[in-house]
Amino acid sequence: MDIRFEEAEARFEGRTVLHPLTLSLSERRIGIIGLNGSGKTTFARMINGLVAPSAGYVVVNGFDTVQHGEKVRAETGFIFQNPQNQIILPILKEDIALGLKSRKLSRQESDAAVDAVLDRFGIGHLAARRAHELSGGELQLAALASVLATEPDILIMDEPTNQLDLKNRELVRRTIEGLDENIMVISHDLELVEDFDRMLLFHEGRLAADGPPADTIRLYRELAR
Amino acid sequence: MKTLYVEGDSVLHRLPPRVKLLGLAAAGIALFFFRSIPPLAVAALISAAIYASLGIGLRHSLARLRPIFLTIAVVALFTLLVGSAEEAATVLLRLTSLMLLAAAVTATTGIGDFIDEITLAARPLERLGLVKAADIGLSIGLVIRFVPEILDRYRAIKDAHRARGLKPRILTLAVPLIILTLKNADEIAAAIDARGIRAQK
Numbered sequence A: 001m002d003i004r005f006e007e008a009e010a011r012f013e014g015r016t017v018l019h020p021l022t023l024s025l026s027e028r029r030i031g032i033i034g035l036n037g038s039g040k041t042t043f044a045r046m047i048n049g050l051v052a053p054s055a056g057y058v059v060v061n062g063f064d065t066v067q068h069g070e071k072v073r074a075e076t077g078f079i080f081q082n083p084q085n086q087i088i089l090p091i092l093k094e095d096i097a098l099g100l101k102s103r104k105l106s107r108q109e110s111d112a113a114v115d116a117v118l119d120r121f122g123i124g125h126l127a128a129r130r131a132h133e134l135s136g137g138e139l140q141l142a143a144l145a146s147v148l149a150t151e152p153d154i155l156i157m158d159e160p161t162n163q164l165d166l167k168n169r170e171l172v173r174r175t176i177e178g179l180d181e182n183i184m185v186i187s188h189d190l191e192l193v194e195d196f197d198r199m200l201l202f203h204e205g206r207l208a209a210d211g212p213p214a215d216t217i218r219l220y221r222e223l224a225r
Numbered sequence B: 001m002k003t004l005y006v007e008g009d010s011v012l013h014r015l016p017p018r019v020k021l022l023g024l025a026a027a028g029i030a031l032f033f034f035r036s037i038p039p040l041a042v043a044a045l046i047s048a049a050i051y052a053s054l055g056i057g058l059r060h061s062l063a064r065l066r067p068i069f070l071t072i073a074v075v076a077l078f079t080l081l082v083g084s085a086e087e088a089a090t091v092l093l094r095l096t097s098l099m100l101l102a103a104a105v106t107a108t109t110g111i112g113d114f115i116d117e118i119t120l121a122a123r124p125l126e127r128l129g130l131v132k133a134a135d136i137g138l139s140i141g142l143v144i145r146f147v148p149e150i151l152d153r154y155r156a157i158k159d160a161h162r163a164r165g166l167k168p169r170i171l172t173l174a175v176p177l178i179i180l181t182l183k184n185a186d187e188i189a190a191a192i193d194a195r196g197i198r199a200q201k
């Protein structure tokens, strides 16, 4: 994994949401923290090209996010803040198969890939269930399965334990721990990211701290006071 | 009712999606060739029997079909006002048959299958360079997916009015419904991009 921001800036309707940022990321597990509205989601969306920089550029594994948007999005999997909105087809296995369509697999190959990823997360029994009937934890795992089915190099998760009860939070936390992909996790749940390799703290649209989690979290607690 | 699809093991469930869609198209055309009441009444009865064979249950069926049926009733009523009773009955029977058949197809066909079949059917248009077949399939799949969701949201907004003791009015219902739906559509569009679903040719 190799992500580079070069003086990249994000602006919405004339308001600067992320000030020009130069940064390079290659650690396997990166946590992103910060207050509400500090620019975390915007930063993450710039990585997969959903938000184009208004100045500067972002390069992911050698591909510019604007010029090679499709390639960048094939390299990155993204779990949205509200996973309900990323399950596009209501039946879980249909949804996973939809994500695999661009691979032009045969029906059998596609079915096998769907089964494999459901097995990986131990949710084979949910295959024929409807997304809206799933519990929060199941939905989060379902979103994870549908995104990882396409084998991205980098997985970005936007508040994966948000709105989960204690039990589901634990389930998702353990699942994330078990992932061997490169992961980047935005979270208000500090326990989830405290043992990551690197931690970024955003504050008012700027990178306020960047380093080992313990140091970054300390600064965050001070800022929040 | 949150998905139009209803799980089951009826004959229609097992029929290939293509047969169902072609059958529905053929029936739709045929219905417009009949202009008198008796054959249309028979058609409506057959359609009702087909729909009943899905085993959805009367109460549930009524809930599912009510919005479309109300629309049909309005059209029939209008026909009665500007035309004759016979014309109105023709319209009522014809559209009701069509509604029942179409509802039977959507209730027994998964969205994934819909997308596949429609994509396939749009291939000739793609070859003419007019459209991207996969986009047409996806759009129609998304419409089918969103119908129940929009109805749900409508109910939620109505409940919110009730909870706050407000009288539901067209404007206070429609504005939040449209805003929420557009916002949701934006997010779904982002998800489609993020997941590379339209990257296919």
Ligand SMILES: Nc1ncnc2c1ncn2[C@@H]1O[C@H](COP(=O)(O)OP(=O)(O)OP(=O)(O)O)[C@@H](O)[C@H]1O
Pocket: A012, A013, A017, A034, A035, A036, A037, A038, A039, A040, A041, A042, A043
């Ligand atoms: N599409 C957009 N149009 C206009 N403003 C936006 C848009 N997206 C985000 N913003 C604004 O940018 C700022 C940063 O938003 P962002 O979603 O990145 O914050 P965040 O750190 O993810 O917050 P949270 O913890 O609440 O999810 C906010 O003030 C938000 O209102």
Ligand SMILES: [Mg+2]
Pocket: A040, A041, A042, A081, A158
């Ligand atoms: Mg956010």
